[in-house]
Amino acid sequence: MSMLAVPTEQRSEKSRVICEGDVVVVYERHDRMKAVTVAKNGELQNRFGVFPHNEWMGKEFGCQVKGRNGAGFVYLLAPTPELWTLALPHRTQILYIADISFVVSFLELRPGSVVLESGTGSGSLTHSLARAVAPTGHVHTFDFHEQRANAAREDFARNGVSGVVTVKVRDIQGEGFPEELAGCVDGVFLDLPQPWLAIPSVVRSLRPDGLVCSFSPCIEQVQRTCEVLSKHQFADIRTFEVLLRSYEVRHENLSTSFECSEQTFSKEATKSPPHKRQRGEVDEKGGPESEGHAEDPNGGSKTAAGSIVKQSRPVIARPYPETKGHTGYLTFARQATCM
Amino acid sequence: MRSSNCITLGRCKTLRRIMGSEKEAEKVETKNLPNNGTMITPGCAVLLDINNGDKMTFAHLNKNASVKIGNTKCWLDALVGHPFGSVFEVQSGAKGGSFVRVSPSGADLRDGLGEKDDGEEAPGDEVKGKDNRSLIDNNTAQTLSAEDISKMRTEGVSGRAIMEALVANSATFHTKTAFSQEKYLRKKQKKYAPRVVVRRPSARSVCEAYFAKDPNKTGHLRMDMLSLILSLANVGGYAEVLVLDMLGGLLTASVAERLGGYGFVCSTYHTSKPQTIDMVRLFNFDASTSSRVVRAPASQLIAARTAASKFSTDSALQETDGEDCIPIILNEAKAVSTSPIVDLEDTPRLESEHTAKRRAQSRSDDFEPGKSIKPGRLASEEDMKRWGREGFTSLIVGAPFLDPWTVVKKLLPLLASSAPFVIYHPYLQPLAECMNKLQSERIAVALQLQEPWLREYQVLPSRTHPNMQMSSTGGWALSGIYISKT
Ligand SMILES: C[S@@+](CC[C@H](N)C(=O)[O-])C[C@H]1O[C@@H](n2cnc3c(N)ncnc32)[C@H](O)[C@@H]1O
Numbered sequence: 019m020s021m022l023a024v025p026t027e028q029r030s031e032k033s034r035v036i037c038e039g040d041v042v043v044v045y046e047r048h049d050r051m052k053a054v055t056v057a058k059n060g061e062l063q064n065r066f067g068v069f070p071h072n073e074w075m076g077k078e079f080g081c082q083v084k085g086r087n088g089a090g091f092v093y094l095l096a097p098t099p100e101l102w103t104l105a106l107p108h109r110t111q112i113l114y115i116a117d118i119s120f121v122v123s124f125l126e127l128r129p130g131s132v133v134l135e136s137g138t139g140s141g142s143l144t145h146s147l148a149r150a151v152a153p154t155g156h157v158h159t160f161d162f163h164e165q166r167a168n169a170a171r172e173d174f175a176r177n178g179v180s181g182v183v184t185v186k187v188r189d190i191q192g193e194g195f196p197e198e199l200a201g202c203v204d205g206v207f208l209d210l211p212q213p214w215l216a217i218p219s220v221v222r223s224l225r226p227d228g229l230v231c232s233f234s235p236c237i238e239q240v241q242r243t244c245e246v247l248s249k250h251q252f253a254d255i256r257t258f259e260v261l262l263r264s265y266e267v268r269h270e271n272l273s274t275s276f277e278c279s280e281q282t283f284s285k286e287a288t289k290s291p292p293h294k295r296q297r298g299e300v301d302e303k304g305g306p307e308s309e310g311h312a313e314d315p316n317g318g319s320k321t322a323a324g325s326i327v328k329q330s331r332p333v334i335a336r337p338y339p340e341t342k343g344h345t346g347y348l349t350f351a352r353q354a355t356c357m
Numbered sequence: 358m359r360s361s362n363c364i365t366l367g368r369c370k371t372l373r374r375i376m377g378s379e380k381e382a383e384k385v386e387t388k389n390l391p392n393n394g395t396m397i398t399p400g401c402a403v404l405l406d407i408n409n410g411d412k413m414t415f416a417h418l419n420k421n422a423s424v425k426i427g428n429t430k431c432w433l434d435a436l437v438g439h440p441f442g443s444v445f446e447v448q449s450g451a452k453g454g455s456f457v458r459v460s461p462s463g464a465d466l467r468d469g470l471g472e473k474d475d476g477e478e479a480p481g482d483e484v485k486g487k488d489n490r491s492l493i494d495n496n497t498a499q500t501l502s503a504e505d506i507s508k509m510r511t512e513g514v515s516g517r518a519i520m521e522a523l524v525a526n527s528a529t530f531h532t533k534t535a536f537s538q539e540k541y542l543r544k545k546q547k548k549y550a551p552r553v554v555v556r557r558p559s560a561r562s563v564c565e566a567y568f569a570k571d572p573n574k575t576g577h578l579r580m581d582m583l584s585l586i587l588s589l590a591n592v593g594g595y596a597e598v599l600v601l602d603m604l605g606g607l608l609t610a611s612v613a614e615r616l617g618g619y620g621f622v623c624s625t626y627h628t629s630k631p632q633t634i635d636m637v638r639l640f641n642f643d644a645s646t647s648s649r650v651v652r653a654p655a656s657q658l659i660a661a662r663t664a665a666s667k668f669s670t671d672s673a674l675q676e677t678d679g680e681d682c683i684p685i686i687l688n689e690a691k692a693v694s695t696s697p698i699v700d701l702e703d704t705p706r707l708e709s710e711h712t713a714k715r716r717a718q719s720r721s722d723d724f725e726p727g728k729s730i731k732p733g734r735l736a737s738e739e740d741m742k743r744w745g746r747e748g749f750t751s752l753i754v755g756a757p758f759l760d761p762w763t764v765v766k767k768l769l770p771l772l773a774s775s776a777p778f779v780i781y782h783p784y785l786q787p788l789a790e791c792m793n794k795l796q797s798e799r800i801a802v803a804l805q806l807q808e809p810w811l812r813e814y815q816v817l818p819s820r821t822h823p824n825m826q827m828s829s830t831g832g833w834a835l836s837g838i839y840i841s842k843t
Pocket residue numbers: 110111112113136137138139140141142143144160161162163166188189190191192209210211
């Protein structure tokens with residue numbers, strides 16, 4: 019099963035089950051997953067036990083498998099660009115879903131689009147670009163670091179996106195994008211230290227009304243890029259910052275007992291609520307359940323009267339206390355359509 | 358973006374730069390451009406961005422279509438034949454306004470001056486002895502009277518000429534800083550020579566326009582949220598996406614745009630009369646893309662799924678070895694055909710596949726407002742069977758007035774195992790409850806409840822800062838991966 023969907027006609031019963039050579043995302047927990055290529059007699063070992071690949075073959079994607087002689091289980095998920103971004107080996111800083119999704123929409127990519135990217139880096143964004151332009155478009159991605167380019171090329175092949183992605187080694191700031199593509203590119207994405215150096219080549223590459231996006235962590239980079247973009251008559255130059263805030267959801271017991279007279283003073287009411295497991299805390303025994311849903315949602319605490327208060331603890335949500343505060347600025351611009 | 362050295366230019370040059378001079382219309386070579394929706398054609402839908410977002414409106418370019426800008430009725434015929442992204446200036450004449458294409462330079466009014474209430478002087482305006490200290494803002498600075506101007510307008514004097522006259526008759530214009538001069542000119546330009554950018558309707562532009570001007574129609578769905586949804590739901594060519602779209606069709610259309618003619622988006626409904634997805638009509642989809650938008654009542658999808666899963670477990674027993682999938686398919690076919698066939702009379706607003714295709718093909722020639730096309734043919738029996746058997750590849754729910762868990766409970770089993778789903782809601786609490794239920798039912802992993810945050814910046818030399826106003830909520834998205842319990 020490739021990361022890219024296949025037409026109905028080509029889908030067989032087989033394509034929905036795990037086969038040798040498939041990439042599966044082994045899911046332990048929302049922040050712990052690993053991409054594994056299924057191999058005959060292969061084995062995966064983790065804290066939940068030993069998992070022979072042979073036992074996975076023929077099972078449906080999304081299935082739960084138990085570790086041999088182990089204490090837990092994992093889920094075997096079908097790979098998607100989103101899961102890949104969470105599981106991939108970091109060879110560079112990478113883009114995450116908030117920026118990635120915004121870039122793909124704002125570049126207005128769709129099947130058939132031709133898009134240029136530099137640098138390739140760890141290929142986190144590239145997989146999403148590939149999905150957006152497949153099956154008829156193409157992503158040409160460039161990095162001047164040969165090892166990275168090669169490693170990315172291997173990832174693309176392994177994940178089944180190489181049909182729509184070409185990786186080349188090239189210094190984009192120095193040489194610009196290749197001339198062959200001039201004038202017929204729909205979108206360009208730059209994640210380079212000095213993106214403004216590449217702009218003249220972006221102008222040559224883009225079709226009229228085509229879009230460029232540049233990602234830069236520092237405002238000084240944005241400043242220079244915008245200056246150069248406007249010098250080259252780009253329209254709709256807009257800079258954004260986009261972030262995501264994640265919420266934890268659980269039951270919380272908020273006491274409604276607030277008797278102020280001493281006689282009815284209740285111990286229960288003043289006791290601090292029991293410690294709840296939070297995301298990120300290691301649970302030695304659990305499998306993926308330690309994500310928080312191991313907790314009995316209805317398991318209320320015993321009241322003084324001894325009866326279990328079912329459904330009495332309301333569901334609450336609050337943001338996780340720490341989050342990414344900044345990734346980079348996204349600057350978009352549209353190639354002028356001239357008269 | 359204007360650089361701060363423009364103060365050294367004469368007033369005429371400043372004016373010309375804002376209006377866009379001929380010289381600046383430096384041509385970018387247009388290689389033989391295929392018309393893959395990049396040209397404005399008769400009958401197509403356009404998004405008119407008037408005076409840099411002051412007003413945004415959609416129009417179908419039928420014969421004699423017009424739009425009202427200020428008090429002037431402007432005929433839209435002149436837009437046809439130009440590429441999307443073109444900039445036009447409205448020139449008023451005796452018979453109403455007409456669109457004249459102008460050079461795009463200077464068209465981006467957003468820079469600096471687009472920021473309302475940004476009255477401060479720019480630190481970049483470092484010209485000695487020139488600031489606004491001596492500016493007296495009374496009406497005596499302008500010697501042209503309101504009557505003079507309205508007379509010029511009825512005589513059909515161009516907006517540009519009126520602006521030149523205003524500058525020539527202003528006692529204070531030349532004492533202003535470049536920043537104030539530009540601000541003044543832009544204000545006048547909006548009034549006397551409005552600029553219109555003709556944008557191509559797309560998920561991005563349609564979502565942005567509704568969010569800015571009529572957010573109730575799209576459940577306050579912000580474009581960064583829409584982007585997030587499309588990614589989380591793994592939408593791409595050949596996907597088969599189930600959507601519950603109660604946002605006017607924005608979700609359905611955005612998915613269809615990403616499918617590009619490959620795969621399907623099935624826009625389902627639970628009411629006897631399907632909710633509208635008319636926004637699909639704004640997207641200028643070609644025939645192949647339109648044919649990928651289908652509709653199906655949730656009850657029938659559920660029936661097909663139940664029937665298929667019953668048969669596959671039955672056959673799995675017989676199947677022990679020497680598996681042969683042909684009998685399974687035959688069984689399923691029978692199973693589904695026993696479920697009630699869609700009654701076209703019950704759903705008069707839907708079209709058969711045949712007419713939808715035919716109309717989509719002829720659409721660019723005879724698109725008329727009276728004969729509005731209802732997007733989305735009814736799902737074929739074959740589609741239903743396939744979805745019953747294989748499940749959808751993802752689910753998107755945008756139903757601001759429904760309880761998420763109630764919906765998800767019914768729709769999640771329509772997914773293939775390991776398929777992602779996303780539920781958008783403008784309120785947090787219902788999603789929190791839904792997430793809690795999903796956790797305890799153990800039918801999903803990788804659950805995330807997220808809220809996007811989006812901030813736009815003004816970037817100008819020495820004047821870079823976030824916009825003063827921003828949207829304070831983009832709603833919430835609950836996403837996860839469905840795990841079938843079998
Ligand atoms: C931060 S990484 C890109 C990460 C990528 N966007 C992702 O999501 O995985 C930047 C990459 O740009 C490459 N790079 C830097 N300067 C370059 C240049 N002049 N030409 C081509 N690539 C360059 C680096 O080698 C590095 O791999």
